[in-house]
Amino acid sequence: MHFESWSAFWAMGGYAFYVWLAFGVSGLALALLVAQSFYARRSLRRYWQAEQARQQRIAASRSRQQQNSKLADEVD
Amino acid sequence: MWKWLHPYAKTERAYALCGSLLPWCWGGALLCLAVGLAWGLAFAPADYQQGDSFRIIYLHVPSAILSMGAYSGMAIAAFIGLVWQIRSADMAVSAIAPVGAVVTFVALFTGAAWGKPMWGTWWVWDARLTSELILLFLYLGVIALYQSFEDKQQGAKAAGILALVGVVNLPIIHYSVEWWNTLHQGATITKFGKPSIAPDMLWPLLISIAGLGLLVAALSLYRLQSEMIRREMHRPWVQAMFKAQEGNHHAF
Secondary structure (H helix, E strand, O other), rough: OOOOHHHHHHHHHOOOHHHHHHHHHHHHHHHHHHHHHHHHHHHHHHHHHHHHHHHHHHHHHHHHHHHHHHHHHHOO | OHHHHHHOOOOHHHHHHHHHHHHHHHHHHHHHHHHHHHHHHHOOEEEOOOEEHHHHHHHHHHHHHHHHHHHHHHHHHHHHHHOOOHHHHHHHHHHHHHHHHHHHHHHHHHHHHHHHHHHOOOOOOHHHHHHHHHHHHHHHHHHHHOOOOOOOOHHHHHHHHHHHHHHHHHHHHHHHOOOOOOOOOOOOOOOOOOOOOOOOHHHHHHHHHHHHHHHHHHHHHHHHHHHHHHHHOOOHHEEEHHHHHHOOOOOO
């Protein structure tokens, strides 16, 4: 360890503001990029699930309509 | 000779290849960044002139190198996409661009935070800083062009041409410190011959460069996978993959 103590480490020989500013903002920028990448993948999956559910609803209502028209034919 | 490469032009195969590379990239990035940055921040000796402010080097140099490295990768992908019309290469361009832009921002920001205590100014309009800023604008231009076309094939073509034209900026950035008068110091390790830095300082720097390189690779591959899903949402392979993932919920 180059520094004598933790407080010396955080002080960075008087350059604490610049060193921790550089590391903090860089870490934040990279973390946001990682988070955005994961979030985008998750919303792709959500979109696919919603699309899937919509297709099922359409198929279900179509078969209901067919049944209804069949019933109507029988009544006639 | 190149025949083994051809199957990877198929999106499905390229997706699987990304998937098998990704765990190594994430793991290596985490390990190397943790070791390299901790070593650089806490264990490397202080610089005899710059004191502890020089520790910014462990972010600044890796991000500066990777900002250019990512651009080279993006330009190669753009070339492959334009010449051989390979769709996964076009998608790689759009996947790398945002990663490169963030890394370039990190290089610029850490440079400013280092310049203030050492040069007395956050920013000067000299060759090195200005050409690196232009690199950021090139990345943003590639992203904007790709996004602004409804037809992604057209967008990829336009973005690819911009990416290729922008390659001229890379040697300008690298040699700017030799061609023009500048506040920026010359090359320390990316030159022929012995690096002008002590081994205690060099090792954590090399490890940090490897770590950030692996992080850039991991993010690019992951975003490339996402782009493949987005563009081929209704193809059978995506359907099959999502259905399989529905089955086991803890899928990555």
